[in-house]
Amino acid sequence: MTIKIGEVIAVHGTKVTLKIFEDSNKDTLYYNGDKYKGVSIREYISVQRGFRDIVCIIEGEYLDERKFEEDGKKTYYIRKVEAKPIGYFDHGIFNEGIKFLPMIKDSAFLLQETKISEIYSRDHTDAFVIGKMLKEEIPISLPWQRLFNSHIGIFGNTGSGKSNTLAKLYTVLFEQKLENIGNKSHFIILDFNGEYTENQLVGGNYKTILHLNTQTAGQDRFPLHSDEFWNLDTLSILFQATTNTQRPFLNRVINGRKRYIGNDDSLLNYIKGTFRAAFTAASPKPETLDLLRGIAKILEANNLSDGLQTINWHGQGQKFYIGISETWFQSDGAAYNSILSNIVEDITVNDLDSLDELVVRANLQLIRDLIHGYVQFEHIQPLLKRVESSLSSLKKVIAISDEHDNSKLLTVISLRKCNQEMKKVLPLLIAKHFYHIHKNTVETPPNKTMHLIIDEAHNILSQQSFNEHESWKDYRLELFEEIIKEGRKFGMFITLASQRPADISPTIVSQIHNFFIHRLVNDRDLFLLDNTISTLDNLSRSLIPNLAKGSCIVTGTSFDLPMVLEVNRLDIAKRPNSEDVDLEMLWAETR
Ligand SMILES: Nc1ncnc2c1ncn2[C@@H]1O[C@H](COP(=O)(O)OP(=O)(O)OP(=O)(O)O)[C@@H](O)[C@H]1O
Numbered sequence: 313m314t315i316k317i318g319e320v321i322a323v324h325g326t327k328v329t330l331k332i333f334e335d336s337n338k339d340t341l342y343y344n345g346d347k348y349k350g351v352s353i354r355e356y357i358s359v360q361r362g363f364r365d366i367v368c369i370i371e372g373e374y375l376d377e378r379k380f381e382e383d384g385k386k387t388y389y390i391r392k393v394e395a396k397p398i399g400y401f402d403h404g405i406f407n408e409g410i411k412f413l414p415m416i417k418d419s420a421f422l423l424q425e426t427k428i429s430e431i432y433s434r435d436h437t438d439a440f441v442i443g444k445m446l447k448e449e450i451p452i453s454l455p456w457q458r459l460f461n462s463h464i465g466i467f468g469n470t471g472s473g474k475s476n477t478l479a480k481l482y483t484v485l486f487e488q489k490l491e492n493i494g495n496k497s498h499f500i501i502l503d504f505n506g507e508y509t510e511n512q513l514v515g516g517n518y519k520t521i522l523h524l525n526t527q528t529a530g531q532d533r534f535p536l537h538s539d540e541f542w543n544l545d546t547l548s549i550l551f552q553a554t555t556n557t558q559r560p561f562l563n564r565v566i567n568g569r570k571r572y573i574g575n576d577d578s579l580l581n582y583i584k585g586t587f588r589a590a591f592t593a594a595s596p597k598p599e600t601l602d603l604l605r606g607i608a609k610i611l612e613a614n615n616l617s618d619g620l621q622t623i624n625w626h627g628q629g630q631k632f633y634i635g636i637s638e639t640w641f642q643s644d645g646a647a648y649n650s651i652l653s654n655i656v657e658d659i660t661v662n663d664l665d666s667l668d669e670l671v672v673r674a675n676l677q678l679i680r681d682l683i684h685g686y687v688q689f690e691h692i693q694p695l696l697k698r699v700e701s702s703l704s705s706l707k708k709v710i711a712i713s714d715e716h717d718n719s720k721l722l723t724v725i726s727l728r729k730c731n732q733e734m735k736k737v738l739p740l741l742i743a744k745h746f747y748h749i750h751k752n753t754v755e756t757p758p759n760k761t762m763h764l765i766i767d768e769a770h771n772i773l774s775q776q777s778f779n780e781h782e783s784w785k786d787y788r789l790e791l792f793e794e795i796i797k798e799g800r801k802f803g804m805f806i807t808l809a810s811q812r813p814a815d816i817s818p819t820i821v822s823q824i825h826n827f828f829i830h831r832l833v834n835d836r837d838l839f840l841l842d843n844t845i846s847t848l849d850n851l852s853r854s855l856i857p858n859l860a861k862g863s864c865i866v867t868g869t870s871f872d873l874p875m876v877l878e879v880n881r882l883d884i885a886k887r888p889n890s891e892d893v894d895l896e897m898l899w900a901e902t903r
């Protein structure tokens with residue numbers, strides 16, 4: 313049948329020791345036209361047990377020395393290998409797991425290469441191939457049916473080939489299934505480094521590419537529905553509001569707006585009323601003056617701005633006054649009516665975009681709150697400062713509009729030209745946006761799927777980070793934790809690629825179903841993998857620090873057994889823009 317290579321001589325628990333006939337240590341053998349790999353570490357043999365073939369993987373090999381004294385002093389060696397059963401063929405079909413163990417004197421055979429590929433990929437009809445097995449060089453078809461409805465993690469040190477693997481996975485998916493998935497699934501790539509903004513993954517007709525840029529205006533902007541913008545969570549994300557005082561404050565701003573929605577004059581009246589209130593309050597507050605000046609500036613009400621410049625605060629009298637004529641603003645309103653009322657009446661609020669409106673409304677709310685003694689200025693002011701300082705970058709990257717076009721298969725969002733602050737905030741906003749859209753429109757069981765792909769995921773999913781508020785960090789992680797915990801039910805799946813799995817929130821890593829693990833050397837990362845990936849075996853684990861570029865261990869719930877895959881490199885045109893620098897070219901002598 314096939315090549316017999318030895319027999320079982322010991323079984324300890326799940327460890328099997330075999331005696332190997334000496335002549336079978338060739339690398340590759342051919343027999344009856346079939347190709348076989350010789351007996352060596354990480355190769356497979358089958359042990360015949362009745363009508364089943366138990367497949368074992370070889371874990372060690374050694375020589376046992378034995379002297380025979382008959383003809384002089386000749387020494388014979390017995391070659392022994394240690395192997396571990398991983399599954400069995402029953403009626404030609406591979407089953408994973410240790411159900412049957414070999415017994416002493418069972419014969420061992422080499423396994424045909426075709427059988428090996430059957431172990432790792434069950435269906436050959438619908439071949440989904442992104443690479444080949446590292447040692448056997450057999451192309452392996454991945455179980456796409458079970459892979460893309462799971463959360464996927466791609467880990468490895470920088471330059472180990474993660475981006476290539478990620479791109480290859482989705483390139484092959486789109487190449488094969490494009491016709492059928494178009495209107496049923498939506499893919500979003502959060503691309504921190506602009507690696508996927510050219511010809512990668514799928515043809516131009518099927519994708520929308522957004523180059524978000526906080527440096528120059530007039531570029532692409534991410535569209536947010538106005539309801540979505542005027543939402544407590546969104547604003548809290550955008551401006552990193554603290555939960556105790558700033559969030560309730562934003563809530564008042566939002567509700568104030570909501571109450572008068574549809575009434576075009578309400579904002580204008582609100583502004584006018586607030587000006588009056590600030591200068592006629594029984595106990596006026598000095599901080600309100602700057603807030604009023606801020607409003608006048610945004611509304612481009614120049615007369616009003618000039619007028620407000622002449623007003624001062626009198627600390628002893630606890631009142632506003634006009635320096636030149638020594639007029640005091642009192643609660644009787646006389647000074648206000650004669651000096652400011654007319655100028656205030658002239659202001660208009662046309663063409664105010666949502667972001668400006670937010671600043672105006674936040675200032676108004678704070679003025680009101682201060683006059684009524686609801687809040688302390690110091691608690692809210694940092695929030696307003698953040699709103700003001702992020703305003704100019706936000707205006708360049710988000711557009712608040714009620715028109716949306718999510719009709720294309722793939723949306724690539726490049727954050728390469730965004731400043732640090734936006735790199736933190738936008739992914740959250742975008743993830744939330746798509747998660748809610750999807751959650752609210754999908755049926756159960758899901759009739760649509762959404763796939764969020766995040767390369768360089770440590771940028772937003774890191775557990776520790778400095779310079780950021782605790783509560784903001786919680787918020788940030790909570791959203792992704794929710795997506796990763798609940799998303800599966802709604803047909804929302806995440807694919808993460810990162811250099812430092814140990815830095816990513818453990819809750820997130822532990823929910824990932826399938827892993828592509830490239831070279832990783834740091835102990836902390838390896839330790840984490842040991843603890844979170846139940847399907848990783850020792851032999852595969854020991855290979856991780858020494859994997860070559862592009863090779864990775866593939867393991868997880870969609871795979872019966874861990875395998876070492878050498879991912880094919882993409883064609884030049886489809887490679888992510890992450891090539892190594894070629895110094896020979898760069899520093900070439902020029903004439
Ligand atoms: N399967 C592969 N075969 C051969 N070369 C590869 C393979 N995958 C990647 N490379 C090469 O390795 C280099 C780095 O690859 P890649 O950008 O995918 O790494 P990475 O892990 O994403 O790195 P980083 O963490 O810095 O983003 C590139 O020059 C790429 O062409």
Ligand SMILES: [Mg+2]
Nearest residue numbers: 474475767890
């Ligand atoms: Mg990369």
